[in-house]
Amino acid sequence: MTQAQIPLEQTPVVEHSEHKKAWKWYEYFTFNVDHKVIGIQYLVTTFIFYLIGGAMAVAMRTELATADSDFLNPSLYNAFLTNHGTIMIFLWVVPSAIGGFGNFLVPLMVGARDMAFPRLNAIAFWVVPPAGILLLASFFFGGAQAGWTSYPPLSEITAPQAQSIWILSLVLAGTSSILGSVNFIVTILKMKVPSMKWSQLPLFCWAILATSLLALVSTPVLAAGLVLLLFDINFGTSFFKPDANGNVVLYQHLFWFYSHPAVYLMILPVFGIMSEVIPVHSRKAIFGYKAIAYSSLAICLVGLFVWVHHMFTSGTPPWMRLFFTISTLIVAVPTGIKIFSWVATLWGGKIRFTSAMLFALGLLSMFVIGGLSGVTLGVVPFDIHAHDTYYIVAHFHYVLFGGSVFGIYAGIYHWFPKMTGRMLNETLGKIHFALTFIGTHLTFMPMHELGLKGMPRRVAMYDPQFEAINKICTFGAYVLAVSVLVFTINAIWSWVKGEKASGNPWNAMTLEWTTDSPPIIENWEVLPVVTHGPYDYGLNGRGPSAEEESAVSAQ
Amino acid sequence: MSQIPASLLTLIAGIVITLFSIWIGLNHGLLPEQVSEQAPLVDNLFSIMLAIAFAFFLVVQGAILIFIVKYRRRAGDDTDGVYIEGNFPLEIVWTAIPALIVIGLGIYSVDVYQRMGGFAPSTGMMAHSHPSSHVAQMSRSAMAAPLMVADAEAVSPEASASESEESATPTGSEAPKVVETYKLPIYGFGAPPEVKKPADVTVNVMGLQFAWIFTYPDSGITTSELHIPVGKDIQLNITAQDVIHSFWVPQFRLKQDALPGEKSQLNFVATKTGTYPVICAELCGSYHGSMRTQVIIHTPEEYQQWLEETKVAQAGNLNQAVATKPAELSPSEFLAPYAQEMGIRAETLKQLHPQHPSS
Structure with missing residues (x-):
């Protein structure tokens, strides 16, 4: 891949102009190697899984509206809670934030014509649909019912066929993640347009780089744990069978060594989206570019050493409980830096309340709540009480729904014009935001109290004293369901009939806005020359320092 | 700035x-x-x-x-904000x-x-030195047995009594019983550091789908509700029979997973009489949500009285206790007495262990 070295002053090579400029609609359903097609394939596919996982959540909340188990069969309830978690993590947030936005944006942002390994990229996408179909097919065998954590021995004795299919599905999803990560790392490190300095690399790319490194280190460990579990279920081994001298706690270490970093796989790319959306819509340079970039890497590093905080009540010796208390608390520092930097970015801006910005602000506000409850949970004496209660459910939904999903929405509103060439409807977008914001608080805020007062998570039947609060949560979940419908209608309608978007509707400064909307195949006729930083708002063409004078945009 | x-x-x-x-x-x-x-x-x-x-x-x-x-865009203003890189x-x-x-x-x-006594379990590990009996019991139990019979014996009066004796008097006389050389660590919370004596009341707690079984090694009784005296040092030795459960009393702020094949303990002193929920906090199967019972905290006098009455009652009603041969009973028959107390319906019990129809 040497496009980056094409002399920039010359007219484009003739063969480029003979290429077709856009894909036909049906080519989005094929093994296409264009990173933009793959990015959209990821986003649409994962959004379908988001709807499926969301439907499961609505069914569970309906069950929980009353204390008795009267809506779903308890086994089906457990299958829903397991697959809701699995789908939302492995088939929605991770593949859409990394695969979807990462693929569409990284080459455009670094000024490359495609990813480093386009064919590998397409393979990484095309293992996702089979993974999802396998997971859904597991319902023919009752569905995996041991939670998305699938701790043995429960996972070894409950619905073993479905559990095996669940494992295969996750291994496929993990493979996709590893293949994608290699591609991102090479693309960012090697295919950046030469005129772009490292300090001009958009923060989204820094986030994807950190995420990919993390996925590359941690995903194989999950695969190892899952394969051992598969062997235990199907081939008579006894790695995790206590009655044959296996160790049930070992699985938990293998599982969480990946699955805690998975939390950062889900939030770091979204932090990257935040760092792009907030400056554009508040017309301000990002505050503390370096601090945000380094804090991504710091979270990625420290995040590898906090996994035992998921196991504080398990078979965990005292020294381990305290070591992981301290390491967990440390993660709060780089995360805080990011939050403060975004808030400071707002200061002195000219904030435009577009739907993208509203979701970014919503994320900022929600993530603070999830982050603070996360700090309380990191402390072992309190976690002993709160572990496996609804307090946990509240915490991680504030982080993953209020955080990751809000960020994905912000990203969709922000880049939809670039992806499709049409604007999303802003009125519907604002209705969507209002419903989502209210629905999230209604659903998840009361759960803090439920957990602290004594309601465990993952139950289909509970103490009737909690019924009133649960009804609020269920109502909130219905509001969220309506909000998703509004968004879905908006997305489909706008894609077909929406207002046409210009190449740079938000007047943004990163490279993806220097080409058409949607970008032509191979992204640019002539590769852009980077003359200013990605967030140089307020400079009015002046360089931020002496050596960059009178910067002009690439086109 | x-x-x-x-x-x-x-x-x-x-x-x-x-x-x-x-x-x-x-x-x-x-x-x-x-x-x-x-x-x-x-x-x-x-x-x-x-x-x-x-x-x-x-x-x-x-x-x-x-x-x-304050910094919202005013109508008609298309300029950018001030340029600030950082501070x-x-x-x-x-x-x-x-x-x-x-x-x-x-x-x-x-x-x-x-x-809270969080450092104590590891020192407790040294004093106890009874690791092998548990492992041995576990490996004897048949893998596919729906309710591991041998393990039920592990918390039966004799076995547990010897364990607690051992822990009270860690002498070398028990050494020949130790067949395996490694020590099993004990997880959870031990007695607070200033307490040097063994606990006043020891209860063995076993989790199984979907009930808790409490065995009192000193008096040989078995119950489905936890009875303890107020103001005394209590030690719970927690294990699980089938899958992972988690023993949680929200009012105690204490929670400890009951892990099959691992030992854990909770030491505490209850400070009030009353009845409080015991909740399973780790997903353990379809009826995880119904795995709830109670801890009843008595005054010491009431507790003695309860102990005596229950001893008498259980002596005359042996086939309700774990001392029956559970192997001869189907899981639902075995669980029936516990289930009744917990308000679990018969159809719930029928769905237990559908993967082991052979029992």
């Missing part, structure tokens, strides 16, 4: 936020009653964290709100303050953890 607002207004806001956060920390009312000696320790830690978190929450959300109002002193401040707070919290939590 001149942009940092440092006016009197900020000072007042700071004072108000501080006072309000402290008030929230003292009056949140989010935690249930305190019924163990550990509970106030945990609650103080939580209240402090809540107050700090609330202050942060107010500062950040307040800043967001003020900024989005190094400010960034140092907001890195250092959270860092100091989490370090403080870390140190405080270690202290709380120590006073």
Whole structure:
């Protein structure tokens, strides 16, 4: 891949102009190697899984509206809670934030014509649909019912066929993640347009780089744990069978060594989206570019050493409980830096309340709540009480729904014009935001109290004293369901009939806005020359320092 | 930098936020009653964290709100905001303050953890030195047996009594029983460090789908509800028979997973009489949510009385106790007496262990 070295002053090579400029609609359903097609394939596919996982959540909340188990069969309830978690993590947030936005944006942002390994990229996408179909097919065998954590021995004795299919599905999803990560790392490190300095690399790319490194280190460990579990279920081994001298706690270490970093796989790319959306819509340079970039890497590093905080009540010796208390608390520092930097970015801006910005602000506000409850949970004496209660459910939904999903929405509103060439409807977008914001608080805020007062998570039947609060949560979940419908209608309608978007509707400064909307195949006729930083708002063409004078945009 | 607002207004806001956060920390009312000696320790830690978190929450959300109002785009204004790359002193401040707070919290939590008896189980491991019996029991039990019979014996009176004797008098005389050389660690919370004597009451707790079984090794009784005296050192030895469960009494602020093949314990002193829920907190199957029972905290006199009455009752009603041969019963028959007490319906029991129809 040497496009980056094409002399920039010359007219484009003739063969480029003979290429077709856009894909036909049906080519989005094929093994296409264009990173933009793959990015959209990821986003649409994962959004379908988001709807499926969301439907499961609505069914569970309906069950929980009353204390008795009267809506779903308890086994089906457990299958829903397991697959809701699995789908939302492995088939929605991770593949859409990394695969979807990462693929569409990284080459455009670094000024490359495609990813480093386009064919590998397409393979990484095309293992996702089979993974999802396998997971859904597991319902023919009752569905995996041991939670998305699938701790043995429960996972070894409950619905073993479905559990095996669940494992295969996750291994496929993990493979996709590893293949994608290699591609991102090479693309960012090697295919950046030469005129772009490292300090001009958009923060989204820094986030994807950190995420990919993390996925590359941690995903194989999950695969190892899952394969051992598969062997235990199907081939008579006894790695995790206590009655044959296996160790049930070992699985938990293998599982969480990946699955805690998975939390950062889900939030770091979204932090990257935040760092792009907030400056554009508040017309301000990002505050503390370096601090945000380094804090991504710091979270990625420290995040590898906090996994035992998921196991504080398990078979965990005292020294381990305290070591992981301290390491967990440390993660709060780089995360805080990011939050403060975004808030400071707002200061002195000219904030435009577009739907993208509203979701970014919503994320900022929600993530603070999830982050603070996360700090309380990191402390072992309190976690002993709160572990496996609804307090946990509240915490991680504030982080993953209020955080990751809000960020994905912000990203969709922000880049939809670039992806499709049409604007999303802003009125519907604002209705969507209002419903989502209210629905999230209604659903998840009361759960803090439920957990602290004594309601465990993952139950289909509970103490009737909690019924009133649960009804609020269920109502909130219905509001969220309506909000998703509004968004879905908006997305489909706008894609077909929406207002046409210009190449740079938000007047943004990163490279993806220097080409058409949607970008032509191979992204640019002539590769852009980077003359200013990605967030140089307020400079009015002046360089931020002496050596960059009178910067002009690439086109 | 001149942009940092440092006016009197900020000072007042700071004072108000501080006072309000402290008030929230003292009056949140989010935690249930305190019924163990550990509970106030945990609650103080939580209240402090809540107050700090609330202050942060107010500062950040307040800043967001003020900024989005003050710096909203006015109609017709298409210019950009002022160019600010960053502010190094400010960034140092907001890195250092959270860092100091989490370090403080870390140190405080270690202290709380120590006073809760969190360090004791590992020293307990040395004193107990009865590791092998459990492992041996486990390996004898048939893998596919729906209710591992041998393991049920593991907490039966004789086995457990010898264990507790052993722990009380760790002499070398028991050495020949140790067939395996490695020691099993014990997880959970031991007695607070100042308590040097063995617990007043020891109860063996076993989790199984979907009930708790409490065995009193000193008196040989088995119950489905936990009865303990108030104000005494209680030790729960927690195991699980089939899958992982988790023993949780919210009012004690104590939780410990019951792990098959591992030993864990909880030491505590109950501080109030009354009846409180015992909850399974780890997903253990379809009826996980119904795996609830009660802990009944008696006065010491009432407790003695209950102990005597139950002893007599169970002596005359042997086929209800675990001492029957559970192997001859189907799981639902075996569980029926427990289930009745817990209000589990017969159809629920029929669905147990559908993967082992052979029993």
